[in-house]
Amino acid sequence: MKLGAARFVAGETLKEAIEQVRLLNKEGLVVTLDHLGEFVFDEAEARASTQACLDVLDAIHESGVVSNLSLKMTSLGLDLSKELCLKHMHLILDKARQYDNFVRIDMEDYAHLDVTMEIFDELKREYGKHVGLVIQAYLYRTVDDMKRLENEYETMNLRLVKGAYMESPKVAFPNKAEVDTNYLKIIDMHLQSGHFAAVATHDDNAINHTKQFVKQHNIPNEQFEFQMLYGVRPETQRELVKEGYAMRVYVPYGNDWYGYFSRRIAERPANAFFIIKNMFRK
Template sequence: MEELMRNVFLYLSKNQGLNHAAKKWGLRFGASRFVAGMTIPDAIRAVNDLNRKGIVATLDHLGEFVTSREEANESADYCIRTLDAIADAGVKSNLSLKLTQLGLDIDKNLCMRNMRRILDVAQSHDNFVRIDMEDYAHNEVTISIFKELRREYGKHVGLVLQAYLYKTEKDIDDLHEFRPNLRLVKGAYKEPKEVAFPLKTDVDKNFIKIIEKHLLLGNYAAVATHDEAVIQHVKAFTEKHNIPRSQFEFQMLYGIRTGLQEQLAKEGYTMRVYVPYGNDWYGYFMRRLAERPANVAFVIKSMFKN
């Protein structure tokens, strides 16, 4: 039943008609639990609240289903305004984004121009931009773009790799020469068994494997998980191998396991929260429901409150 619900929500996440309608609804049906708001000031307020608790952030202006050059350029402009707002407010946050949001599916050169515009601003503020990994169809081109931008912008750009893909362990080896700052995740898209582990237990094992490999290579790891068993494993592993806390951080999603987030920050670990905002919240929200069907009960309660 849980797998069925997951597949339903992943299917719904790609429905452009519902996404368009959601922009008119605003943050409804419990979405405000997982999305910080619609505007940049909303996002900055959320980051301020986190910073006061000793937690840092990464802001993501949600954008999906980009179909025109104008939309892609507008998304890039919004990312630039976000970086400027972070600097102006003096909050502790970097930026996350998706390449399709910047026009990758329209024209790779358009996407690259937008990325360079954004990274020029990030570099001027001595900030950092994380390129999110999307579905498998975009995996190779995303890695290729990251390599090119890493050569140009160095420490100001990072990448995400997904544990559920068979190829990820090899990708970590291939990327080592770039000394990459990687966010390591399990993966939230539905992929065929030809390219991804179909069983959760295998994904979990590979997640631990790639975390350990990346850390032992001496590279920076952003371990993105709400799984306490994984967190405890990383704590023990880094202590055993004398890996300094400056070489890794934990990351969690806005609105999920907030008590654990605060606990890790109090223990002296870098705890970063992924803070999404914007009116293009629908696809992101559906994927959160797919990851944790238990959240559906929360949504149902919210519907009756509205």
């Protein structure tokens, strides 16, 4: 953490994370908290991850900070059984509904996509506005998945991302330009659907495209927000707030930070330079 991960991870404890959320809120930024962890293969670990999510919702409510919760269902035992994961999701969403908060289910690798959709559909029908999903632009099937979700539900809060997992060209666009094009396509599509769009990007082209599109189509600012990762382009995050846009920061915390941190380096190798530089600071 001292060698650079702290740039992207808001501490190892929930207390540290809540303090960072409080600081972000003071600058007009809203947050989604994520207790790091994925691919657990032990029921006790899955229960512990579930309890961590419940603790996050309690801490948000008790502290009064403006944040919701993001989670990965593999951390809740999805690889052990669908039923176990559903049991844990019900506990979490019961509490989110009690506090009138919101839980975002992160989309993971392609191998988990179908079961994630199945669980999400079941939960969406029961918990409505309190649960949302992430959609990845680099998958060929994304547009069809979005059309189904938008048509099937009265409200559909989606976080739109390009995608951060290594996937086969059989299921995902292998070319960055194709991913970028599809990303703009799904942004336009979801904004025009009338549903809430969380445009999760650090790409100036996508940000400017979104600004122009909502202005051209008279889409109110209340129908979308920008999202960025904690520690990535913080100046731009604050500029968007000053311009009057909602800006939500994805704030991860916890001991199991290595996988998340590694993906941030893989996505943008320049981040590695930051870490190397820190290694030689006194």
